[in-house]
Amino acid sequence: MSVRKYQKLNFTKRALDVLMPQKNSGRQEYSDEGQRGLMIRVSANGNRYFYVRRKVQGRDQRIKLGRYPEITIEQARREAARVMADAESILKNEEEQAEGPDPTVEELFRNYVEGYARLECVRIKEIERDFVRYFYDWRNRRFSTITRLDVQSKVNRLQRDHGRGGANHGIVLMKAATNWNLKRGYISGENPWNCVSAFKMQARDRFLLPKELERFFGAVAQMPNVTVRDYILLSVLTGARQRNLLTMRWDDIDFEMAAWRIPKTKNGDPQLVPLTTAALKLLRQRFEHRDSEWVLPGRIAGQHLVEVKRAWKNVLKEAGITNLRIHDLRRTLGSYMAMNNHSLQIIGKALGHKSTQATQIYARLTYDPVRAAMEQAQAQMLNLGRVPLNVVTIQTLASADETANQGAGDIATL
Numbered sequence: 001m002s003v004r005k006y007q008k009l010n011f012t013k014r015a016l017d018v019l020m021p022q023k024n025s026g027r028q029e030y031s032d033e034g035q036r037g038l039m040i041r042v043s044a045n046g047n048r049y050f051y052v053r054r055k056v057q058g059r060d061q062r063i064k065l066g067r068y069p070e071i072t073i074e075q076a077r078r079e080a081a082r083v084m085a086d087a088e089s090i091l092k093n094e095e096e097q098a099e100g101p102d103p104t105v106e107e108l109f110r111n112y113v114e115g116y117a118r119l120e121c122v123r124i125k126e127i128e129r130d131f132v133r134y135f136y137d138w139r140n141r142r143f144s145t146i147t148r149l150d151v152q153s154k155v156n157r158l159q160r161d162h163g164r165g166g167a168n169h170g171i172v173l174m175k176a177a178t179n180w181n182l183k184r185g186y187i188s189g190e191n192p193w194n195c196v197s198a199f200k201m202q203a204r205d206r207f208l209l210p211k212e213l214e215r216f217f218g219a220v221a222q223m224p225n226v227t228v229r230d231y232i233l234l235s236v237l238t239g240a241r242q243r244n245l246l247t248m249r250w251d252d253i254d255f256e257m258a259a260w261r262i263p264k265t266k267n268g269d270p271q272l273v274p275l276t277t278a279a280l281k282l283l284r285q286r287f288e289h290r291d292s293e294w295v296l297p298g299r300i301a302g303q304h305l306v307e308v309k310r311a312w313k314n315v316l317k318e319a320g321i322t323n324l325r326i327h328d329l330r331r332t333l334g335s336y337m338a339m340n341n342h343s344l345q346i347i348g349k350a351l352g353h354k355s356t357q358a359t360q361i362y363a364r365l366t367y368d369p370v371r372a373a374m375e376q377a378q379a380q381m382l383n384l385g386r387v388p389l390n391v392v393t394i395q396t397l398a399s400a401d402e403t404a405n406q407g408a409g410d411i412a413t414l
């Protein structure tokens with residue numbers, strides 16, 4: 001059997017730009033002196049394509065990277081290095097698992113769910129749904145065959161089909177499931193999901209604006225379903241997450257302490273939520289007419305309230321409000337606390353944030369003390385500089401602190 005020879009060439013822009021097909025010789029192929037496995041093919045019509053030549057499981061593979069110069073030499077070398085590393089990873093996994101099991105992606109996921117997630121994670125139903133939604137096509141795939149290039153391609157498809165949020169959910173899920181299996185010895189080698197990072201997301205900052213409050217509460221007051229109405233009101237009054245509110249039990253409410261104990265939050269820890277006067281009044285009214293263990297019972301006996309999408313849509317339509325989600329009611333409480341100059345630590349405590357990073361979004365609203373200080377400094381500068389009154393009214397600036405304090409008072413009364 002003859003061995004095909006490839007001419008070696010140092011891939012530089014000058015060298016590749018002059019590559020042309022030779023007469024009566026068909027296509028030519030050159031291998032890069034700078035990166036193992038990287039090749040370029042010159043077709044009969046003069047097109048130049050990068051590809052990687054490697055061996056996997058004893059078979060010769062050619063992986064097309066793209067056409068030059070749309071793909072630069074630097075990009076081709078980086079991608080070739082990744083492809084070759086994946087080939088070595090496959091070989092290593094084959095050697096390590098030659099005498100051991102080679103589980104599928106679904107088997108690894110089930111190990112993770114039954115061994116950890118079902119016991120520790122509040123969002124277990126969402127986790128299982130995400131796996132079916134994002135990785136159903138990989139369910140029978142063997143872990144040993146998954147390379148970093150496969151993972152990157154999968155993430156790119158998730159971002160295209162489900163957006164950045166969906167792709168990020170997939171990344172977090174598979175990283176966690178694979179790491180859990182690696183630590184417990186169900187698989188060996190490296191985690192191919194460690195090569196990808198989550199997409200950067202724009203933090204949502206929507207909350208009920210002062211001009212929307214009257215219309216919103218007016219629409220809520222007219223709701224025919226009292227249970228759904230009270231759920232929406234408690235969302236504002238407690239700032240709690242939707243799942244925690246929907247699964248609120250009477251056993252968790254202490255009217256004497258004016259507190260609600262959430263046994264397990266999204267963070268996995270219990271939380272004690274202070275109940276305000278308005279929240280206590282609403283809960284006492286419901287307690288007098290209770291007929292279930294749930295504070296917010298559903299239509300089916302013995303079950304709690306589950307879904308309010310249609311009712312929420314009707315509220316927004318009646319109030320003439322757009323781009324508002326139920327979760328934004330939680331953010332609304334935090335936003336008005338910030339506008340009343342409460343510290344980020346207090347806001348985080350009220351909302352049950354485990355990290356200060358989650359509370360930073362409210363920092364932009366604690367502007368009143370900063371504005372008052374700026375107004376006072378400007379008044380002093382203009383006064384000392386004897387700026388003429390026809391340029392700026394010193395008296396107006398001097399009273400800026402009173403105006404700022406009055407504004408904060410107005411917000412506090414909303």
